[in-house]
Amino acid sequence: MPRAGLSHDAVVRLALQVVDDGGSRGFAELSLAKVAAKAGVAxxxxxxxxxxxxDLRREVAVLAIREVTAASTAATVGRAGADALHALANAWRSYAREHPGRxxxxxxxxxxEDPADARQRDAAAEGVQVVVAVLxxxxxxDDRVIDAVRAVRAGVHGFVMLELGGGFRMxxxxxxxxxxxxxxxxxxxxxLGTPNALLEHDTPGSHR
Amino acid sequence: MPRAGLSHDAVVRLALQVVDDGGSRGFAELSLAKVAAKAGVAxxxxxxxxxxxxDLRREVAVLAIREVTAASTAATVGRAGADALHALANAWRSYAREHPGRxxxxxxxxxxEDPADARQRDAAAEGVQVVVAVLxxxxxxDDRVIDAVRAVRAGVHGFVMLELGGGFRMxxxxxxxxxxxxxxxxxxxxxLGTPNALLEHDTPGSHR
DNA sequence: CCGCCTTGGCTAATGGGCGTAGCTTTATGG
DNA sequence: CCATAAAGCTACGCCCATTAGCCAAGGCGG
Structure with a gap:
């Protein structure tokens, strides 16, 4: 009969706890049952x-994306060039290591397609903007920026992914x-900023 | 009363069909119920x-890892250097695009820890060996090879991941x-093979 | 050709998770 | 002090994985 005093935000907070408790599998194994148990509620x-x-998963996802974005912006404020890129990448990787589930x-x-995913898409786009700004x-x-952004995102994301997945020995x-x-x-x-340095010597197999 | 004539391999084959049918979510959504439906069986x-x-998921995973490895080796046989690396990466990406679920x-x-995952770990290690050979x-x-392997794996895997996840507009x-x-x-x-070209100019933020 | 036994299918039932319906109680505000 | 909205609850339905136990199909020895 006593009330648990839940609220939308409280539930999301508990979901985050569940995700964090579960390590890198935490998000995949997020369930309402676990959240309810943690809340002491049916x-x-x-x-x-x-x-x-x-909905809850989406909300957690948006929140995590925003956190990565915030960490990235915080790390790169007042920096430029290689310095900024290093700071960005390290902040990104640090977040992933500290919050693998998120x-x-x-x-x-x-x-x-799904309009329910709109906020998630927007949040992701905002995150990419930080990389764009740094680059x-x-x-x-202008027409090379997109390639650079993709390369950086791919490299850092891929590294973090492999690291979290235990893909590296030693x-x-x-x-x-x-x-x-x-x-x-x-x-x-x-x-990429100084043409003829890389792309122009022909590279068989690419540029199909 | 008529027999369906299943077998271990037949079930795995059907599971692969289910995975392939489901696009990039196919593996996540693989279920015994779907396999049974496709087999016309309870x-x-x-x-x-x-x-x-x-078990079935593990088996699919091992098979997929071996297929990527096979495609990579097939693509790089008789090639070396940048040529081989391009062929490797393109084969890798092509496989992912053609079989996103796998x-x-x-x-x-x-x-x-889990000994049940041993075959999967071994298969993954074999796949890495192809990258090692190319590099x-x-x-x-010798002590730089591991860094190069990780960078290439991270870059290609990350790119493919983002591409499959719809992370790229345009x-x-x-x-x-x-x-x-x-x-x-x-x-x-x-x-990396010609020291002093890259690593030695100090890069603030890295090499913590 | 016959019966046996392995084998591959079945149905039934359990347990767990999501989600809905509808009831009850709390607490709030008039 | 009561009315009502909000926040719990239990009961239920559905889907899935998994276990147990039954039954028939079909190969094999006689």
Whole structure:
């Protein structure tokens, strides 16, 4: 008979706890049952505060995306060029390591059709804008920026993904490998700004 | 009363169909119920051929990993250097685009503890060996090879992941962006073989 | 050709998760 | 002090994985 005093935000907070508790599998294993247990409440009671499990997952995803974005912007404020790119990438990776479950929430592709995923899509787009801003500092031609953004996103996201998934043996050297990747990306992006350095020597197999 | 004539392999084949039918969500949404429906059989009957859903998923994962590996080796045989790296990356990406569900199966991190995941871990290790072999052709110092392998895996895997997840707007330019990423990786790996080109100019924020 | 036994299918039933319906109680505000 | 909206609850239906136990199909030895 006593009330638990839940609310929409409280439920989302509890969901985040569940996600965080579950390590990198936390988001995949998020369930209303677990949230209800943590709230000390029967599962159907949650529907007073949340539309569905899918809604809750979306909400967690948006929140996680915004957190990564916030960490990235905070890390890059007042920096430029290679310095900014390093800070961005390190902030990104740090977030993923500190909140593997939340980072996994980031990773689900929103359905471009579904209007329910709109906020998620917008949040993701905002996150990309941080990368765009950092890379604009390299003075690339406008039509190369998109390639640079994609390369950086792919490299950092891929590295983090593999690291979280246990794809690397020998944990000790991972920091150095990340630094090497970053140097490659910095050099590659810089080279994109100075034509004829990279792309023009023909590369068989690419540019189909 | 007529027999369906199933077998272990037949069930796995049907599971692959289910995975393929489901697009990039196919693996996540793989269920015994769907396999049974496709087989024209009641769900519990599948347990005569398969230990559990988890077993079936593992089996699909191993198979997919081996297919990516096979495609990669086939593409790089008789090639070396940048040529081989391009072929490897393109084969990898092509596989993911042609079999998004199976590629997703590749992505689940095997539990390093669980002996049931051993075959999966071994298969993944074999796949990495192809990358190692290709990158050895660049004549890197031994202690740099691991960094190069990780950078290439991260870049290609990350790109493919983002592409499959719908992370890129403007589909038309994706091929070019991939080519740019590859050029960055080729240049970066090549530079790893010629010290002082990249790593030594100090890069604030990295090498913590 | 016959019966046996392995094998592959079945139905029934359990347990767990999501989600809906409808009841009850709390607490709030007039 | 009561009315009512909000926040719980229980009961239920549905889907899925999994277990248990039954039955028939069909190959094989006699």
């Amino acid at each position: 599962a159907p009671s949650l529907y007073k505060h949340v539309g569905s499990l899918a 980072y996994a929430a980031t990773q689900i592709g929103p359905d471009p 604009r500092g390299f003075g690339l031609p 944990r000790e050297d991972v920091d150095q490998s990340f630094a090497v990747l970053l140097d490659m990306l910095v050099a590659g992006v810089a080279a | 769900a519990p009957s599948l347990y005569k051929h398969v230990g559990s859903l988890a 590629y997703a199966a590749t992505q689940i991190g095997p539990d390093p 050895r052709g660049f004549g890197l110092p 589909r038309e330019d994706v091929d070019q962006s991939f080519a740019v990423l590859l050029d960055m990786l080729v240049a970066g790996v090549a530079a």
